Amino acid sequence: MRTRRKNGQQTVAYHQRLEKSDLIEIYRRLWFARLFDEMLYDAKKKGRLRRGNVYGSRGQEAIMVGTTYPLRPDDFVSPIHRDMPVFVFRGMTVEQVMCQVWGKAEAPTRGKDSWSHMGDMNLGIVHSTSMLGSTIAVACGVLWAQRLDGRRDRVLVAYTGEGATATGPFHEGVNFAAVHKLPLIVVVENNQYAYSTPVELEVPTKTVAERAKGYGIPGYSIDGNDFNAVYDTMCEALAHARAGNGPVLIECVTYRLQGHADHDETRARQYRPVEEIELWEKRDPLPRYREYLLNTGLFEESELPTPPLDIKLQIEQAIAYAINSPDPEPHTALEDIYDESAGVSL
Amino acid sequence: MRTRRKNGQQTVAYHQRLEKSDLIEIYRRLWFARLFDEMLYDAKKKGRLRRGNVYGSRGQEAIMVGTTYPLRPDDFVSPIHRDMPVFVFRGMTVEQVMCQVWGKAEAPTRGKDSWSHMGDMNLGIVHSTSMLGSTIAVACGVLWAQRLDGRRDRVLVAYTGEGATATGPFHEGVNFAAVHKLPLIVVVENNQYAYSTPVELEVPTKTVAERAKGYGIPGYSIDGNDFNAVYDTMCEALAHARAGNGPVLIECVTYRLQGHADHDETRARQYRPVEEIELWEKRDPLPRYREYLLNTGLFEESELPTPPLDIKLQIEQAIAYAINSPDPEPHTALEDIYDESAGVSL
Amino acid sequence: MREVTFLEAIRLALWEEMERDPNVFLIGEDIGRMGGAFGVTEGFLARFGADRVVDAPISETAIIAVCVGAAAAGKRGVAEMQFMDFISYGFDQVVNVAGTYLYRSGGKTPIPIVVRGPSGGYVGGSLYHSQQFEAWFFHTPGVKVVQPAFPDDAYGLMKASIRDNNPVVFYEHKYLYRRIKGPIPEAHEDYIVKLGSARVRRYGEDITVVTYGAMVHFALDAAQRLEKEGISLEVIDLRTIKPLDMKTILESVRKTSKVLIVYEAPKTGGVGAEISARIAEQAFEWLDAPIMRVAAKDAFVPFAEPLEKYVLPSVDDIVFAARELAAY
Amino acid sequence: MREVTFLEAIRLALWEEMERDPNVFLIGEDIGRMGGAFGVTEGFLARFGADRVVDAPISETAIIAVCVGAAAAGKRGVAEMQFMDFISYGFDQVVNVAGTYLYRSGGKTPIPIVVRGPSGGYVGGSLYHSQQFEAWFFHTPGVKVVQPAFPDDAYGLMKASIRDNNPVVFYEHKYLYRRIKGPIPEAHEDYIVKLGSARVRRYGEDITVVTYGAMVHFALDAAQRLEKEGISLEVIDLRTIKPLDMKTILESVRKTSKVLIVYEAPKTGGVGAEISARIAEQAFEWLDAPIMRVAAKDAFVPFAEPLEKYVLPSVDDIVFAARELAAY
Numbered sequence A, B: 001m002r003t004r005r006k007n008g009q010q011t012v013a014y015h016q017r018l019e020k021s022d023l024i025e026i027y028r029r030l031w032f033a034r035l036f037d038e039m040l041y042d043a044k045k046k047g048r049l050r051r052g053n054v055y056g057s058r059g060q061e062a063i064m065v066g067t068t069y070p071l072r073p074d075d076f077v078s079p080i081h082r083d084m085p086v087f088v089f090r091g092m093t094v095e096q097v098m099c100q101v102w103g104k105a106e107a108p109t110r111g112k113d114s115w116s117h118m119g120d121m122n123l124g125i126v127h128s129t130s131m132l133g134s135t136i137a138v139a140c141g142v143l144w145a146q147r148l149d150g151r152r153d154r155v156l157v158a159y160t161g162e163g164a165t166a167t168g169p170f171h172e173g174v175n176f177a178a179v180h181k182l183p184l185i186v187v188v189e190n191n192q193y194a195y196s197t198p199v200e201l202e203v204p205t206k207t208v209a210e211r212a213k214g215y216g217i218p219g220y221s222i223d224g225n226d227f228n229a230v231y232d233t234m235c236e237a238l239a240h241a242r243a244g245n246g247p248v249l250i251e252c253v254t255y256r257l258q259g260h261a262d263h264d265e266t267r268a269r270q271y272r273p274v275e276e277i278e279l280w281e282k283r284d285p286l287p288r289y290r291e292y293l294l295n296t297g298l299f300e301e302s303e304l305p306t307p308p309l310d311i312k313l314q315i316e317q318a319i320a321y322a323i324n325s326p327d328p329e330p331h332t333a334l335e336d337i338y339d340e341s342a343g344v345s346l
Numbered sequence C, D: 001m002r003e004v005t006f007l008e009a010i011r012l013a014l015w016e017e018m019e020r021d022p023n024v025f026l027i028g029e030d031i032g033r034m035g036g037a038f039g040v041t042e043g044f045l046a047r048f049g050a051d052r053v054v055d056a057p058i059s060e061t062a063i064i065a066v067c068v069g070a071a072a073a074g075k076r077g078v079a080e081m082q083f084m085d086f087i088s089y090g091f092d093q094v095v096n097v098a099g100t101y102l103y104r105s106g107g108k109t110p111i112p113i114v115v116r117g118p119s120g121g122y123v124g125g126s127l128y129h130s131q132q133f134e135a136w137f138f139h140t141p142g143v144k145v146v147q148p149a150f151p152d153d154a155y156g157l158m159k160a161s162i163r164d165n166n167p168v169v170f171y172e173h174k175y176l177y178r179r180i181k182g183p184i185p186e187a188h189e190d191y192i193v194k195l196g197s198a199r200v201r202r203y204g205e206d207i208t209v210v211t212y213g214a215m216v217h218f219a220l221d222a223a224q225r226l227e228k229e230g231i232s233l234e235v236i237d238l239r240t241i242k243p244l245d246m247k248t249i250l251e252s253v254r255k256t257s258k259v260l261i262v263y264e265a266p267k268t269g270g271v272g273a274e275i276s277a278r279i280a281e282q283a284f285e286w287l288d289a290p291i292m293r294v295a296a297k298d299a300f301v302p303f304a305e306p307l308e309k310y311v312l313p314s315v316d317d318i319v320f321a322a323r324e325l326a327a328y
Ligand SMILES: Cc1ncc(C[n+]2csc(CCOP(=O)(O)OP(=O)(O)O)c2C)c(N)n1
Pocket: A082, A130, A131, A132, A160, A161, A162, A163, A164, A165, A189, A191, A193, A194, A195, A256, C029, C058, C060, C082, C086, C089
């Protein structure tokens, strides 16, 4: 297992090759993720959103931005419950995502399923389910299809919590990918807890990255709150996977600053030590990245607003759009169970 | 991962502490396993056994004898399809085992299930099913019961083929055992094939023992055809597990000298190179152990008959016993589906 | 008598069984530190310790398997599925390992385990937090299936399930958890509701309604509405789905000659199909009308409110079907 | 026309679909080098290569998941379960991933996969090599279920299943593999048996027998025996269990007024329960007798011959039940 140093010194510092325009875009994406989370929590609290849970991603933004930023348009991702902003980074509109959250007819699932259980194969976004770990096995199939088409260079980034690495489907999926050297990058968002359960009751090794050793694939354990570390590691992993060397596992060590979901705020301050939460508040990836940007000397303070208000507006508009958008017609509940449109030719 | 040297030189050569009476017993057990296999193949071929498959263990005898010999009477085992002699080593009578093979009323399953799908909790033999890998997870429960009883020193030896290490239940079971430091010893009989599929299509690592790294537990890769290597490793693993240090994985590298089961003899010479089979014939654990015994200088040639005829007779008598033993009454098919004997007290 | 919620009744049954029998232990995700997603096991860790209240990794196969193995070694494990939907990850352990164990052991090794958890819809839980697929286990031998509708039954059936020597899949409808209140007996009484005994929750003359789980409450509501129209429903709460109490059903059918079976699962192949088939086999001559069923449409439980409502059965559905039967 | 075994018909359908459509691929344990435990895919690896004939690790979840993911990306994967019993390891992939995918994708991502393999008893296969639990998938939305009885249907249904845009669970009764021979059309004909269409395999007057799989042959044997007694059976081979062809069933019931449903699975909660319930709902007035069922006893399929015979339905069972019905 390779462990990157936390101070961000790596073999290749890919992040130093980024243009100023990239840096500002990254900064904005970090904020997009932050505001997306904040504003949905707020909508839920205020009763604007009345159905479904909001699974927070506060504190985990650097992972989502860092793992998607170096992707090619034709790569695949499979985001799960804490990765809502990834849908937007990979091409869904904020309106689509909000329609999904509000269960509207225009949502990618047409209101059938909730929250992150959506996808769009045209955008390379693979649909996941609630069943933790299962999409990692499905990912192998998406990559198998690429192999059949002679496209061994398209990578799939599969997200998972550290807790879900204990599931059977995680094992079967990673094992299959490793046997067949599929370009699968498993991003483990180790936020230290699975719901209330601490990582040491889920994972027997010191780092989650060590799971990689059992499959003979590279495993990284990195500071997931450091955008540059995530970005650099991801670039390295992409090169590895695209070259046909098989899967990579990247453990991004981070912390779930909130409860498991919006209903869990009170309890989450009981089953976790408050000092621990406070400690991690200080490691917030956003101020950290802002400081890095200022240290580059490329930016004035005023170029890095906290928050960028236009993003807030964009999200608010999308929320309003979703709220005003029509509910699905009841009878559509029976549509899309079977597809009789094609398939059987006579 | 610790790899023992194939010449049998280990940190502690436990096998050198064995008494002459042990050596002769081990020799006889190796032969028991060999003859058990040979005679059942013969019975099947000659039509004396008409129902069910015979899964051969020829070539894998040193593993079964070496992993059971150092056990305490109160330890547990969960043998699977290639481990039939283990049932006898752990206390079932040969007659019982043969009744099971012939599906007789006296069999531990009363004729309900076939072959190795039996057990006896009084003997510490945990019942397995066809579902490969699943008993490893069940084993955790048997050990959990010991923990509840304050018996953390009883070890459970779970057998598995290398192919079955790809299953989800294997992962969930070993992960659970590792998280809770249960005294589970997973013996992987790596006979190079899962049915027709070579190990490199099942396991991505160079050795199967490397799977242990993913759980942070000791993993050994040893010569499974060398009784002394198996025995010594097992002794070391037992000390580790009994001391509360958690599970151990032992990969015993061996070879399935026959087909997957008795019906597979012809094909197994097609999907595997004949030279490979011939090579492994030369590594037969039985002559090897005999040579070792002769080299100790403790034995005359005549003390080590090939085969010991009394064992043959014992097996033949057990076969005859089973054949003459009554079939289960048809209506008993509906017994033992539910147990209403106890449980609900009012 | 104590007046408690449905959830509290289950909690108390678990607690009292843990107190009574040191062989009973609990395992599941987040059941210890947090007391379970719905709080059913709140306070258990502090009282019984981490060996008897096990916060397991996310691995439903292992969770059920630990109960199975421990049962083979004399313990009585109760596995919580955080949502019953996740039982599909431990499916093989239930049907092929737990359910068959006694059979494979020649009758020597009973597997007293309970797999319990919240099931059912009507709360916007969407596809994977609303399932009600008890028919899978109903069809598979070796496993008992329980689903109570009232606190007293939840209490007595949980105790019976833990003491029963067989694997029991115990469905707790999450819609009832905090909505339904009722009396249960005082603590430490050996209050047991025998598995396999249905209960007539309302006596009536015209139509026998056979149902279980949350639908019992819907049926009782419908009965009340129909009373005003002069249609009298007899409502049978199965309580245990397997073993199925055909005796109580047939007695009622003999009286009413008309049957309406109500269940929340997709209609096709649900438990109600078997009940209908058995009545058609065993009570054909007593019937004055077709055997009717009200159930979910053959779809998944969707997220958006208008969709969920469309798919799941309602009190109206029961009322309409009963009217049709009454008029037959 | 070619005269082939049941197994050969399936082999040819797979082969011809592989030749026709480069998007079709196969995955399973030992299907390549060895050609499958029963030889269904013998010769495929040499012809189509290791990317399209994948020898997978022992991981039924991954095997089915690979088909699901590949289907989402436009391919048509056919997964072999070495024995259908092992589908319980991939159960979640079938019911919660494949079956729901189209729904979750708002109708955009169909999942054309086939999960196929040998099922059923009568060969001494014991608990884990004899299962016939099609009712699980019958009950769960989003998945089609097929089980042919004759080579021509096996051939046409396999082609239809591969071309269908939905997940199909395809049961191949191992007892029929080499025992049953029959004609199938010449190669490269687009011979398709539409999913959801039953077939009357024998016309008769007195009793409608609804059945599928190996039981079709038992029913035909019974019909022949009963003919001599003057009892005339009409035998409907469902071929597809879901979608269920109620039209063909009801037409026959209208004619005979007596129904016997025969299936190999445990009786309680089997597919036949739903058929009975639908008839009771939709054709109550046409019935002259109770709807009867012949099925396996509610047990596992045991190993020893006298036990297996006792549990599984027999031709005699059908004959006795039909006599009873005829006399009613
Ligand atoms: C198979 C399965 N079991 C249980 C759950 C319920 N559940 C939802 S999220 C969660 C915790 C996940 O922890 P982790 O994988 O660490 O991801 P995190 O939520 O911390 O990002 C659990 C137990 C589930 N969705 N799927």
